[in-house]
Amino acid sequence: MHKDSLEIHPLDFHFGCSITLPPYAKNDPANLNEQDFKKLYEAVHQYLVVVIPGQEKLSPKSQYLLTKRFDPSIPEPKDTAGANYGHGKEFRHTQSVLRKDGTSVKSQPQVQILGQGVFDKDEPGNENGEAIKLTHPSHTTFHHTPLTPDQIKNESKTRFYRWHIDSALYDLSPPMVTTLLGIKVPPTTQYQTISYDDGTGDELKLTQGATCFVSGAQAFKNLSDEDQEFALNTTVEYAPHPYIFISPARATSDGLTMVSEGKEMNFEELPEWEASKVKKLPMVWTNPVTKEHHLQVHGCCLYKLHTKVGETIETLALEDAREKVHKLMRPNISPNQILAHGWKQGDLVIFYNRGVWHSVTGEFKGVGSNGEDERRLMHQCNIASGIDPVTIF
Template structure:
């Protein structure tokens, strides 16, 4: 994986927050070398809390996010959870003071998300994620975190021998969103507070092609959904531009008994899903039906943006409706090229890295696993938007 080195930088001269004396500094975006998306951000001198940037600076930060899709701000290990919440919320003026983007789904005892983290008591929109036991963190006496791994989610996990040989998987390619009742968040922020040795690597094998990539242990993978769209045939582009994706009610509970494909793109259809009558109470009006393509409001480019694990139906522009298994197969066909090595960036976490990603412009996935005794602690925040994304033709 390419290191974050010293490529050409793009510099935007900005005014500074009122509490900063030196006004001759600038905000810099350094594209990540060799990656199809992402940039490292250098904040103006003296600015240690990006949530406090003045309006002009913040507009440039948001524009950079929607242009580069993933931003990394190093040295943020002391960022307070309330500042992280304020930063995340500020990226979308339509969102309210609501909770985590899928709080009820995250905590339900039958959800696939139920073991993935705990909430900061005084800032519940911020989730604590990671691996291992921690004491006296954010007012909590003791917490035990569990890094999600493909062993609990994939239909055919890696063998013991493959694990011994250093292999891992993309866990689940997804959008951070309830996909029921709430609109997808615009931005997710993810902060690395306690991070193991970032030089340790693992391997992912593409089972259908035999290709392999080497990544940092438990790196976060990001998919360019602009490339996902632009690499389609002209016929497929016209089709997806007119397609509506219907998600299952309470989708994370619906899919909980099922298992995923080995690339983490969608689910294997074996009839194991939770029957609708066994789901928590739901309303037809809250079932999410979203366009398959979302248009970036800054760049005008199209993003092929579909959560393949939660898809229930595809409503095609010719009036045909693809049901569960056929919908999954079609999503997999369309999205599989988007996770080719040239279309993804896997971030190697360092202590203090704050990643901001355009949740309406990328898909992402957990990778990797930790050895006994290894620990990691991270803070994540995203907040449901007040409006659904749209396709602009």
């Protein structure tokens, strides 16, 4: 029997929970009253990843309104093209590594349609009145040394695609939360195995297309005292138009950062940019509810690290900055640190984007060897905040 208020069910892990909505909400979390929304807000900040099942009919408008409610600093939309979307206009730029990651809902452009396969105009989740073709991000086009076709097909191997924080990391501030809705997902009986390929022997078996999360709070706690001190005193400078800057380069096999081969675009080749819009963010962000420190770095998009040592600032340039960040991050993607969410139809996942790192996983073919439908369709919403994250000592 449902109670009259929102119920929280912690997962059997060091973060994450599921939510049962109260009857009055009519299975739409956008209808929560102030008291229950406050409980949801605090749950997202405390548990970091929140799952609300049975939301396959949630409208794009409700998803947008729910997402926006988490951040009063979000300005009203500047135009109908969704200029306040979390990745801004770079999400569709022809040179961006994000360019194939989806399409916008025409009626609610802050909501993106993601997935794999062709969907007719009348299929659930396709709100655009025309057939759409979606491509699931695959490590095979992004990693420096991808798995072989045999490893993917016959051994069911896959990789973390890219560990990241949802953010443009240029001009716009990182979104507070991301909401991700699974409308059409493959059967949960299909599994793949993450191959780390770094000599550790680490592997992680998960459902096909699972989204993986790491707690930035736990990642900070896992650092040595010396590394915590370094992180607390370090500012991460991101490249201008970072997703375009890195587009000719390729990622490490664990998806944490890029291989340094000098292939990045020269700044002179980038679209017009302004120094004042380059993002310089603390390496550690403070959770406003729990007051915990979260190690929050986008390792693929960083450009430099600036560390305060006494009265001086020491700077690590691109290659050394990547190497340092990789050393800080790699222990925290070990299998026992990862919450791998295996998608069920109707799952709405709300995650605290300023408190976790996450990665796409999985390889999709369209129709599996046993005839299973491997198409996937999801709605994603995150909106650039009006304020940058801060570290409170």
